[in-house]
Amino acid sequence: MKKPQTNYAFIDGQNLYLSVKEIGWTLDTRKFRVYLSEKYGVATAYYFIGYISGNTALYNALESYGYVMKYKSTFYLKDGKPKGNCDPELVLQAMVDFNKYEKAVIVTSDGDFACLVEYLRKQNKLQCVLAPSKGGCSHLLKKAAQGNISYMDELRRKLEYRK
Numbered sequence: 001m002k003k004p005q006t007n008y009a010f011i012d013g014q015n016l017y018l019s020v021k022e023i024g025w026t027l028d029t030r031k032f033r034v035y036l037s038e039k040y041g042v043a044t045a046y047y048f049i050g051y052i053s054g055n056t057a058l059y060n061a062l063e064s065y066g067y068v069m070k071y072k073s074t075f076y077l078k079d080g081k082p083k084g085n086c087d088p089e090l091v092l093q094a095m096v097d098f099n100k101y102e103k104a105v106i107v108t109s110d111g112d113f114a115c116l117v118e119y120l121r122k123q124n125k126l127q128c129v130l131a132p133s134k135g136g137c138s139h140l141l142k143k144a145a146q147g148n149i150s151y152m153d154e155l156r157r158k159l160e161y162r163k
Contacts, residue, residue, distance in 0.1 A: 005043035007127050008101035009036050010094050012108035013049035019109050019132030023153055028161035030065045040105050040127055050074035050084015091116050103127035111138030118144040
C-alpha cells in the first residue's frame with residue numbers, strides 16, 4: 001500500500017553526491033525520488049545545490065524526476081573547486097514550509113543541520129535523517145536525531161546507478 005504523501009524532503013545535494021561517491025558508488029537519483037515517495041511518503045522533495053551553468057542537463061533531469069530544485073550561486077575555491085553553500089537556504093525552506101508538511105526527511109550527513117534536526121524532532125516534525133554514509137555522518141547530527149537516522153550505504157543495492 002502506498003504511503004500518504006504528506007511529508008517533505010530537504011536534500012543537501014552536494015553532501016549527498018560527494019558522500020555517496022566517497023563510499024564508492026553513484027546514486028540513481030530517479031530511483032531515490034521514488035524511494036522517498038514510497039518509503040517516507042514524500043510529496044515534495046527539495047534538492048538544494050550550487051548552480052553551475054554547465055550542469056543544466058543534470059538540473060533538468062532532476063526536475064523531470066520530481067525534485068524541486070533550489071539553487072545557490074557558486075564561487076570557486078583556490079583549488080578550482082566550486083562552492084555553493086546551500087545550508088541556510090535548506091534550513092529556511094524547512095521553516096517556511098513548516099505548516100505544510102506532516103514530517104520532514106533531512107538528507108545529509110552534515111553536522112551544520114543538527115540544530116534544525118533537533119528542533120524538528122522536538123516539534124514532532126522529524127520523520128528521519130537520511131545520511132549518505134554511516135562513517136561520514138557527523139556526530140552532532142547523530143546526537144540531534146537521537147536514533148531517528150538511517151544510512152544510505154545500506155541502500156546501495158536498491159539505489160545504485162547502473163548503466
